[in-house]
Amino acid sequence: MKITVIGTGYVGLVSGTCFAEIGHTVTCVDIDESKVAMMRRGESPIFEPGLNDLLERNIKAERLTFSTGLESVKDSKSIFLAVGTPSGDDGSANLSYLFQAAEDVAKNISDDAIIVIKSTVPIGTCEKVKEIVAKNTNKKFHIVNNPEFLKEGSAIEDFMRPDRVVIGHNDPEAANAMEELYEPLVKQGNPIYMMSNLSAEMTKYAANCFLATKISFINDIARLCDTLGADINEVRQGISSDRRIGSHFLYPGPGYGGSCFPKDVKALIYTAKEHGHTLRVVESTEDVNDEQKLYMATKIKKHYGSNLSGKTFAFWGVAFKANTDDVRESPAIYMAQDLIDAGAKVRFFDPEGGPNFMKAVGEKYHKSIEEVSNKYDCLSGCDAMVTVTEWREFSTPDFSEISARLNEKVIFDARNLFKTQKVLDEGFTYYAIGKKI
Ligand code: NAD
Incomplete structure (x- = not known):
C-alpha cells in the first residue's frame, strides 16, 4: 500500500517507518524543514531506541522517503494524520494543526482515499474532519480513527506488536483496508477491534x-x-x-x-x-x-528549610521517563523551577533529554541550571542528589563515588531506585516516596 504520514513526531515517524519495514511505500511529511532534512540524511530527530537502524534500512530500500510537501498524497491509499494535539489554555485539545493538515490533504487526495486520524482527538473530531475534507474536495473519501497506544522508549516494539489495534470507521471498505494493513502486526492473535469513530476516540x-x-x-x-x-x-x-x-x-x-x-x-x-x-x-x-510533581521538593525544603540559597542539587535524569529524550511536562521541570525559586541551583545529567530540558525549563532559569555530561561529575560540589528519571544506568551506582563527590551524603530518590538498607549502610541520609526508612 502507498501511505503518506503527516507529522513526524514520536507517533508519525515511528508509524511511517514501521509501515515501511513491513513492506509498504511510505512518505513522511512534516512542515519542519530542518526535521525533514535530518530524516533525509537518515538521522532521527527524536531519540527512540532502534529507530535509527530502521530508518536507515528502509531509506536504503527506497520504501521510505521524506517531504515538506504533499505530492505523495495523490497516489496514497491511506493518509495518516499524526500531528500534535497539544493542550490549549483552557485544557481543551488544540486541533488547529489537525484541521490545517486535513484541509491541505483534502486538496490533494484521489478518489477513495482513506484519511486516518492517528492523533489523539476529542470525541466527535472525526465528524469535524469529515466536514473539513468535504469542503475541500469533490473526491470520494473515507475517515477512520485509529488511535495509537505506543509508549515512547519502546515505541517500535509496541507498534510492531500491539496489544490491540482499535479502528473507528463508518464503512466496511475502509475497515477492510485497515484490517489488511494491520494484519501482519497481530499475527500472534492480538485483536483488531472495529468500532464507531466515537467509541474509538473515547477508547484512547x-x-x-x-x-x-x-x-x-x-x-x-x-x-x-x-x-x-x-x-x-x-x-x-x-x-x-x-x-x-x-x-x-x-x-x-x-x-x-x-x-x-x-x-x-x-x-x-x-x-x-x-x-x-x-x-x-x-x-x-x-x-x-x-501535588506529586512537587512532593520531593517539599521533602527537600523540610530537610533544609524553605530558603535554599547557597544549595545546589544534582538531578539524575530530567526526561519524563527513561529511554526517551522527551521532557514535555516532565516533573523535573516543576521540581527544578520550584527549587530555584527557593534560591537553589540545579546541575543535571540526562543521557538524552538535556537539550530539550533547557528549552522547556524556560530562559529565566538558565542562569541557575547547568547540564553536565556525566552522572558522577554532575554530583561534584552539590549538596544532595535527586533522582528524577529511572534510566537503567542510575539503578546500581557506585555509592562510594557518590559519597566522594557530594558535599553532604544526602539522597532524595523520587523514583525509589535504590535499596533502602544499602543506601543507609553506605551512610547516606535517604528520602524516598512511601518507603519505610
Ligand atoms: P509531536 O509533537 O512529537 O510531532 C508532531 C509533528 O507534526 C511535528 O513534527 C510537527 O512539525 C508536525 N506538524 C504539525 N502540523 C503539521 C502539518 N500541517 N503538516 C505536517 N506536519 C505537521 O507529536 P507526537 O508526540 O508524535 O504526537 C502526535 C499525536 O499522537 C498527538 O495527538 C498525541 O497525543 C498522539 N500520541 C502520542 C503518543 C506519544 O507517545 N508521543 C502516543 C500515542 C498518541
Missing part, C-alpha cells in the same frame, strides 16, 4: 485517563505510607499479585508527565464539562499529580 482517552489514575492512586497511597510508616514496596507487591489489580503502572514516583497523560486527562475533563458532566475520578487524578 479512557485508556490514558485510566493509566494516569493508576499512577495517581499509587502515589496517593505512597504518601499515606510516608505518614503512617508502612512501606509502599511491600504494599505494591501485596496488591499487585492480585490479578484483578495487576502489576503495571503501580510504581510511585514524581508524578506522570510526557506529552500524553497530562494533556489527555485535561482534554477529557474539558469534554465532559462541555457536556454537563464532572469526571470526579479523573479530576482527582490530576489534582494528585499536580
Whole structure:
C-alpha cells in the first residue's frame, strides 16, 4: 500500500517507518524543514531506541522517503494524520494543526482515499474532519480513527506488536483496508477491534485517563505510607499479585508527565464539562499529580528549610521517563523551577533529554541550571542528589563515588531506585516516596 504520514513526531515517524519495514511505500511529511532534512540524511530527530537502524534500512530500500510537501498524497491509499494535539489554555485539545493538515490533504487526495486520524482527538473530531475534507474536495473519501497506544522508549516494539489495534470507521471498505494493513502486526492473535469513530476516540482517552489514575492512586497511597510508616514496596507487591489489580503502572514516583497523560486527562475533563458532566475520578487524578510533581521538593525544603540559597542539587535524569529524550511536562521541570525559586541551583545529567530540558525549563532559569555530561561529575560540589528519571544506568551506582563527590551524603530518590538498607549502610541520609526508612 502507498501511505503518506503527516507529522513526524514520536507517533508519525515511528508509524511511517514501521509501515515501511513491513513492506509498504511510505512518505513522511512534516512542515519542519530542518526535521525533514535530518530524516533525509537518515538521522532521527527524536531519540527512540532502534529507530535509527530502521530508518536507515528502509531509506536504503527506497520504501521510505521524506517531504515538506504533499505530492505523495495523490497516489496514497491511506493518509495518516499524526500531528500534535497539544493542550490549549483552557485544557481543551488544540486541533488547529489537525484541521490545517486535513484541509491541505483534502486538496490533494484521489478518489477513495482513506484519511486516518492517528492523533489523539476529542470525541466527535472525526465528524469535524469529515466536514473539513468535504469542503475541500469533490473526491470520494473515507475517515477512520485509529488511535495509537505506543509508549515512547519502546515505541517500535509496541507498534510492531500491539496489544490491540482499535479502528473507528463508518464503512466496511475502509475497515477492510485497515484490517489488511494491520494484519501482519497481530499475527500472534492480538485483536483488531472495529468500532464507531466515537467509541474509538473515547477508547484512547479512557485508556490514558485510566493509566494516569493508576499512577495517581499509587502515589496517593505512597504518601499515606510516608505518614503512617508502612512501606509502599511491600504494599505494591501485596496488591499487585492480585490479578484483578495487576502489576503495571503501580510504581510511585514524581508524578506522570510526557506529552500524553497530562494533556489527555485535561482534554477529557474539558469534554465532559462541555457536556454537563464532572469526571470526579479523573479530576482527582490530576489534582494528585499536580501535588506529586512537587512532593520531593517539599521533602527537600523540610530537610533544609524553605530558603535554599547557597544549595545546589544534582538531578539524575530530567526526561519524563527513561529511554526517551522527551521532557514535555516532565516533573523535573516543576521540581527544578520550584527549587530555584527557593534560591537553589540545579546541575543535571540526562543521557538524552538535556537539550530539550533547557528549552522547556524556560530562559529565566538558565542562569541557575547547568547540564553536565556525566552522572558522577554532575554530583561534584552539590549538596544532595535527586533522582528524577529511572534510566537503567542510575539503578546500581557506585555509592562510594557518590559519597566522594557530594558535599553532604544526602539522597532524595523520587523514583525509589535504590535499596533502602544499602543506601543507609553506605551512610547516606535517604528520602524516598512511601518507603519505610
Ligand atoms: P509531536 O509533537 O512529537 O510531532 C508532531 C509533528 O507534526 C511535528 O513534527 C510537527 O512539525 C508536525 N506538524 C504539525 N502540523 C503539521 C502539518 N500541517 N503538516 C505536517 N506536519 C505537521 O507529536 P507526537 O508526540 O508524535 O504526537 C502526535 C499525536 O499522537 C498527538 O495527538 C498525541 O497525543 C498522539 N500520541 C502520542 C503518543 C506519544 O507517545 N508521543 C502516543 C500515542 C498518541
